[in-house]
Each structure stands twice: as structure tokens, then as C-alpha cells.
Amino acid sequence: MNQENVGIKTPEFVSLQFQLAGLGSRTAAFIIDQLILTVINILIVIALLFYMNGMSFFYMLEMNSLPIAIAIILIFLINWGYFFIFEFFSGGKTIGKKIIGIRVIQENGHSITLLSSFIRNLLRIIDSLPANYFLGLIMIFFHSKHKRIGDLVAGTIVVHEQKTKQAKKQTAIKKEIAQRGLTKEGSNFEEWGINSLGSKEWHLLKTYSNRFVHLPLEERGEVTREIAAILLLKIGIIIEGKSIRELENILLTLYLVMKDEWEFDL
Template sequence: MNQEYIDIKTPEFVALQFRPAGLGSRAAALIIDQLILWIINILLFVLLFFVILGQESIFIPDITSIPITITLILLFIINWGYFFAFEYFAGGRTIGKKAMGIRVIQENGQSITLLSSFIRNFLRIIDSLPTGYLLGIIMVFFHSKHKRIGDLVAGTIVVHERKKKSHKKTPIEKEIERRGLLKSDLVIDQWELKKLGVKEWNLVKTYSDRFLHLPPSQKELRTRQMANILLPKIGLEVEKKSLTEIENTLFVLYLVLRDEWEYEV
């Protein structure tokens, strides 16, 4: 079966190729997410029941009582905020999307922004009309890029995750392994990590690929140049670090960004 692909050029003029996620994979992801939300909703109602059970007036609970009000607020926050928070903080992936190997990105190939995540998920209200996401299903089925109304307004697209390149370890990967570096060595706040996109990935990848071939004098110069460009963006100071510490930080950053941006096109 032929698979349709779309070509996207990033603001940095990097060409990327994606396969839009169709109705089947998106519906399956939504079902998984809804099942998770139903379980959470049921647990909240069970908790509310036991709270009301502990009150004196069991059979005629006050609809304006604090437990009921809090439960209703929590239900709204969880059912709407689930999609908004996961898509923004988890790289465009809810639990369902991750299980189905799809994700939400910007039309320019960048990670979804806070505003875009807010808009596309706020417009779920329209996409779910008149019932059971019927309008959204029709839009995804007939749109050339399988977009629903939320995607059109927010400038987003749902795509299949591309398989990461499978290859033998490169010299820089062997160097990182020799130094005993792991992704967990660098704790980056998600808000800060959002400041690093494909442009920063290309910078740190170029630096890492050329590192072992540079003479010592050039190695220190390039390392400090990269550090001054990249590390302040994620709230890390450069001045107090030794050259080796800076190198290690950049290499771990390479591991972090590689999982986000290095794919087989």
C-alpha cells in the first residue's frame, strides 16, 4: 500500500518528511486516552461518594456542597487539561498517541507551542459536535493532511513518528559511552527544553560530529562557542564550568535532542 508523505521546510531551511496520521491511528489513540480519562473520572466519583457518605445528610446531598464543587472543577481540569498538558510537555504525545506512534507538531516541523496546544484542544468542543467527535472525524477523513478543525486553526498536524536511524555506533557515541554519560545526567526543566528546536539540534549535532577531528586549540574554541549559544537557553551557567564539564554537558544535550530530532527521512 502506498503511503502518503508531506514535505516540510523548517524556518532554518531544513527539509523534513512526515507521514500524516490517518483516521484509524488517531481514533485508536483517542480511545486509549478516553479509557484512561474514564478510569480517572470513575475514581473521582467513587471518592466523592465516600466523602458524601461521611456526611450527615446522605440521601439529599447539597448540590452546592464543597466536595461536589471541587469534583466538578477537577473533572473539567483533568478532561481538558490532559490533552493540553501532555501534548505540550510530552513532545506532542498523549499516552494514546505514544502507544500508536503518532504525535502533534507545528506545520513548520517544530514542536507544538503552548498557544497551539491550547487552541487545538480548546476547539475539541467544536470537533466533538454533534456527538462522538463526528465533525472532527469527518474533517480528518476528507482533509488532504487529515486535519480536524483544531489543527486548522492552531496550525498543527498529527504525524507518524519516524523510526530513529539504526546504525553502528558513531565515534562520538563511543566517546560519550567512554565518558559514562547518560541523558539523566542533565536535568532540564520542560519549559526550558522547549526553547531548543531543530536549529539548536543541528548546532549540537555538527559540534559533536566534528569534535573528535578538531585540534586541541579549535576544540576549546568551538566548545565554548557552542556553550555560550546553547547553555544559557536552558538556564545553565558557562563561566563556572571547566572545559571538560562543558564538553560533557554538550554531549548529554546531544543525547537529549537526538531523541527528539534525529530520524530517518
């Protein structure tokens, strides 16, 4: 029987528990993604037909099959690049995965890397053999961690994304963040900086944020400087010359950004 949950001990010695995404949820996400890609492919073909319809017969002979070749290459790049780009730049989630509520992560619990995303999606060619993604579906069904060949080589797993139910605990900090007018959309953190932070940093930042409103002002200032020295310097933000209020705002904004990546139902 396939196991539905997997425990991961990260390099920072933090234990995480994830619910694996099985064949049903992965297939549903894939179907949604394929429907999106099918619409895009049809639009490209229609554009090609309109383009060639406006040519004279002799001009089409001179052009040979160049427009068709360009369309085929464009379709291939879009169909492959869609998964690669979305999974890396959207935290392991294509549009289909986001709708279904699953995501791709590293086996160590970290976010998917550029190389891992490239490898697992390059190997879609093999997983799709002999037709209709047959080999990939068989692998996902029988593998203990629901992995296809791309996942095996890239060292990735697909898990359900379930937010923790901490509405009451989060109410105070959410109000504080709202009062300060902070949003993750207003952040300007570098991508490499966010990717360099792991589960250890997330748990530290989460603990700080949850205790934030309950700390006395003097103690909160000391804790803020300590946390800022650990986290902000690691992502390239200079803390010297910044007031406590500024550091608090940066840390709370960082909390909002990392929350989407790391807050699972553990």
C-alpha cells in the same frame, strides 16, 4: 486522496519530511487516552459515592449538590487538562500518542507551544460535536493533512515519530556518552531554553556529536568552544570559566535531551 507525507521548510531554511498520522493511528491513540481517563473518572465517581454514603440524609440536603458539582468540575478539568498538559510538557505526546508512536508539532516543524496546545485542546469541545468526536473524525479523514478544527486554528499537525536507523554511526558517540556517565535525566536545562532551540540548532549539535569522537583533541577543543558559544549562551548557560571537558559534557547532555525531540526519520 489524502497525502501521507508533508515536507516542511523551517524558518532556518532546513527541509524536513514527516509522515502524517492518519485517522487510524490518531483514533487508536485517542482510544488509549480515553480508557485512561475513563478509569480516572470512575475512581472520582466512586470516591464521591463513598463520601456521600458517609453523610446523613439531612446533611446531604444542607450540602445540596456541592460535592457533585465539585466532582463534575474536577472531571472536566482532568479530561481537558490531560491532553493540554501532556502535549505541551511531553513533546506533543499524550500516553496514547507515545504508545502508538505519533506526536503533535507545529506546522513549521518546531515543538508545540503552550498557546497552540491550549487552543487545539480547547477546541476539542467543537471537534466532539455532535457526539462521539464525529466532527473531528470527519475532518481528519477528509483534510489533506489529516487536521481537525483544533489543528487548523492552532496551526499544528500530527506526525509519526520514527527514529532514524543510525545504530552503527551512533555507536561511538553512545559509548563515549556512557563512559562519561551522562544522561538526559541528569540535565538541569531550563524548559524555556530547550524550547528556544530549533531545527537549525539541532542539526548543528547533531553534526558536532556525530563527529565528536573522530576529531583530534586540539581541533575538538576549538570546535567545542565555538559550538558552546552558539548554543549554550542561547539557553542561558555561561561558558566563561568552564573547562573544555565541562563544555563537552554539557553539549553531549543537550544532545541527549534534544535527540528525543528532533531525531526523525528524514
